[in-house]
Amino acid sequence: MSNGHDDITRRLLEVFxxxxxxxxxxxxxxxxxxxxxxxxxxxxxxxxxxxxxHNFKGASRTVEQSAVEAICQSIxxxxxxxxxxxxxxxxxxxxxxxxxxxxxxxxxxxxxxxVHDPRVSRILQRLSRSVSEISTAEPSQDRAEQPxxxxxP
Numbered sequence: 001m002s003n004g005h006d007d008i009t010r011r012l013l014e015v016f017x018x019x020x021x022x023x024x025x026x027x028x029x030x031x032x033x034x035x036x037x038x039x040x041x042x043x044x045x046x047x048x049x050x051x052x053x054h055n056f057k058g059a060s061r062t063v064e065q066s067a068v069e070a071i072c073q074s075i076x077x078x079x080x081x082x083x084x085x086x087x088x089x090x091x092x093x094x095x096x097x098x099x100x101x102x103x104x105x106x107x108x109x110x111x112x113x114x115v116h117d118p119r120v121s122r123i124l125q126r127l128s129r130s131v132s133e134i135s136t137a138e139p140s141q142d143r144a145e146q147p148x149x150x151x152x153p
Contacts, residue, residue, distance in 0.1 A: 009063075016063045020108055023056035027075070028101050035094055043083070050079040065113045067120045068104050074127035075100055081134045093134065096126045 030049045037045055057072035075097060082089055103123045107113070114120070 012063050019059055024101055026052045031094055031097055046079055046083045066115045067107050067113050070115050071100050071104055074124055077131050081131050087134055093130055096130050
């Protein structure tokens with residue numbers, strides 16, 4: 001016979017499973033939309049994606065899904081960096097974000113919440129590297145609109 005705590009935990013995880021699928025769909029769909037959106041629509045899309053990742057992270061924390069929480073935190077960081085630095089999203093960043101979502105989906109299907117899983121370590125490293133590269137290498141929309149500096153002969 002299971003105790004009340006086990007029943008509550010099981011029900012929370014069931015609800016989280018439904019919510020997680022909704023978050024995954026929202027973020028994946030938002031990424032596709034962002035990839036194809038004109039520059040003027042990107043800030044609103046980034047804000048929506050940032051909120052979705054933030055909410056997914058919080059829901060993951062609530063049910064102690066540490067691996068999903070960590071990945072969501074890193075995804076959120078990419079969106080925050082794009083927003084805060086007014087950076088034009090580079091196409092290769094979308095690949096790592098889609099891979100992160102696929103990793104989350106796999107972890108959820110396996111009921112795996114371990115941050116020590118090698119797949120989690122790999123995707124967290126790739127996401128972290130992306131945040132660093134965005135900050136240093138990708139031109140901001142402001143810089144992209146400025147003419148190149150004149151050089152002296």
